[in-house]
Amino acid sequence: MSYPFKEIEKKWQNFWRENDLDKTKDDRKKKKYYILDMFPYPSGAGLHVGHLKGYIATDILARFKKMQGFNVLHPMGWDAFGLPAENYAIKNKVHPQKAVDENIKNFKDQISIIGLSYDWDREINTTDPNFYKWTQWIFTKIFEQGLALRSFEPVNWCPSCKTSLANEDVEMGKCERCGALIEKKPLAQWVLKITKYAERLLEDLKFVDWEESIVEQQKNWIGKSEGALIDFFVAGVKEKITIFTTRLDTIFGCTYIVLAPEHELISKLKIKNLEEINDYVQKAKIKTDIQRTAEEREKTGVEIKGIKAINPYTKKEIPIFVADYVLGSYGTGAIMAVPAHDERDFDFAKKHNLEIKQVINPEKGEIELPFIDDGVLNNSEKFNNLISQEARKKLLDFAIKNKFGKKEVFYKIKDWVFSRQRYWGEPIPLVFCENCANKIKNQKSKIKNEFNKGEILNPGWISLVEKDLPVELPKVDYYEPTGTGESPLANIKNWVLTKCPKCGGAARRETNTMPQWAGSSWYYLRYLDANNRKELVDKKKEKYWMPIDFYVGGAEHATRHLIYARFWHKFLYDIKKVSTIEPFKKFIHVGLVLAEDGRKMSKRWGNVVEPKKVADEFGADSCRLYEAFMGPFIQSIEWSNSGLRGCFRFLNRVWGLKDKISEKKIDDKKLVILLNQTIKKITEDVAAFKLNTAVAQLMAFVNELEKQKEISKKTFETLIKLLAPFTPHFSEEIWSFLGNKNTIFKENWPKYDKKFIEEKEITIVIQINGKLRGEIQTERGANEKKVLETALKNENILKYVKDKQAIKRKIYIQDKLLNLII
């Protein structure tokens, strides 16, 4: 017979709801704890048990912290704008709004099965105009500060989703959402100047308590390189080519220069073989990123004939090439090539028979070209014999003194392409006004007073003010992407045509929408004050609740959401809307739950484990306990039905223990110690998010209780409290069975007594020459002499130690072991 989990779970979920137990008040006398799950986008596929793992874990932590007396904020919402929702809607021929509403309902039903303690009064939805009003508001602030710019650079274009994408949305040259090959397409775009925040995004990582791997991923993504800009003059003309290098120490080995195909100078120079060059440039431009890498990094390129560059250090003339192994989008789009000390330059030089001049020697050992490490300079005139690091400084000083170079820092991170040519997103709250454009272009008025920074930088583009927000997404019947580079919104004339809020003249709305990442870049602030109609968040509430103490979500967001949100947060900090420089104090990623067959759970494989089925068969609490127990949280792990059954068995055994309760029973010393050790272990493990070992300890403790004939009520109550965060319904039921009227979650978390943590009688291990040969029982704190004497009474030890004289050395670790060297 199993315990009646079905009735119990329903009963207590109703009880919690009816008594508002999951509602969080802004009780500022209490210490706060803000624990947050990344909010999901409500897909049509629904949830499987893997999605719940993170929610269960944070729920355990939230309930635990509540019992510890914290004021816990634990909210949930929906990230419902964006490509996934829209593509689903198109595929199923329903309006995105309808699809989203249905999917949210489905998600919410699935989530509520397992008894999560979210405060649903604070629920948010990024597609709700009351929410996205503030997403738009933040955008206008970013614009006003001159951090949103109209750009005409070629962008990543997904031919299947028919929209431009940010760099972060591209994976290995493919669309992160649909897998289509990304093309480069010139398109007018709004880009956000995240690069202005690159240094702070990098630097401030030292203030967050995140996993090493996530921090490293962000560092790599931001990709800071410190180096120098050096001017190479073009012989005989006034032009110069500025290159970026981090290896100025190798400059005497620079035997040619390479320009990226996109380099602007190519069109300005007098080139003898112009046709050949243009041909190469054209071919390079249409290559996709995939093609570039697919060619096994074969280094193609063409020499620009008729001109030479002058190495400012050697004064020698060197050839100039165009090659697509140099990227137009990084540095200056031009490099000095040092084939002896760079693999790519080496390959290229070999192929084109160019001079390879070695200028660095390894500090020790033989040299093998290309030698790319730091070393000692030679063939470098007066800089010979310097070590690389020192040489870089001195060579830079020389360049600065002679005015052909300076220090420079570059970042790999690109500005955030923020426009999507799609329907299902927040409209970008800008209008274009011809009249204002002319004003700015002609500098007719005192434009500094009349226009903000963004408006001056983007003539004609006027940002809406707060009272005009939100710009609501018009309800339409046709919303499929056009593919022309225009958003579907462009076809809605009466929406597009509007008045300029500045001059009242005719204006038209921006028809592109924001990317999926916009709402999620600040949503965590809205939970603090979800229904505020006047501002994004009340200052006092923000100050009380921020930063997020514990954030849990997918690792795939390391270089997407987690970077964007940090960027917006820092911006909000700069305009004094938030009080912390970082939003997420601690972040832990949730490991995948794979199906029992080791593959990802997917409808395609038919291996999806649905929460409802699990809850029907074994109950929500077994599911919760198992997901906590299955392994270390961040690790990906295979689902196991027998493992789940094991947890179910465990709960049934605890259920059975009720019959052994005795009011009179007094626990023996051993059990008291184990109980206190258990409290300590679980308290520490849950706080450290080591839920698997916490559950293991609960099991070990229950195994011990089962050996008892009777169990004291007090001990049993403590066990139930320890179990409560993991199995809330189960624990409430037993708690009330024990005669308690109120919810167990109003109880204080058990405290252990240090006095009862350590056993007085302990076992000391006796080693002979480092090998285990016996153990003895003694009092805690016994000294070496006493332990040795006791040990020498042990038969087994005596076999090895014939007499005391044989002991050459003794190593005694208090209360642990005695190692005798003979």
Next chain:
RNA sequence: GCGGGCGUAGCCAAAUUGGUAGAGGCGCACGGCUUAGGACCGUGUGGGGUAACCCGUGGGGGUUCGAGUCCUCCCGCCCGCACCA
């Protein structure tokens, strides 16, 4: 190629940061209870050996009284980035 992580019974895993390797779960075996069981309960469960003991944390080497833990080289796996000058 670069960066991060990992490798412990048949499987998932634990090990207080250098001190009894394998807690806990699954599985398996035997026993009990059962008309029956893919249910439940109990006992056992790294390998070898009658035993004393020996061997054992991917492999080799090292430091140490003592190494899963530290150092070094190698092998394998996972994740991220990838012509970033």
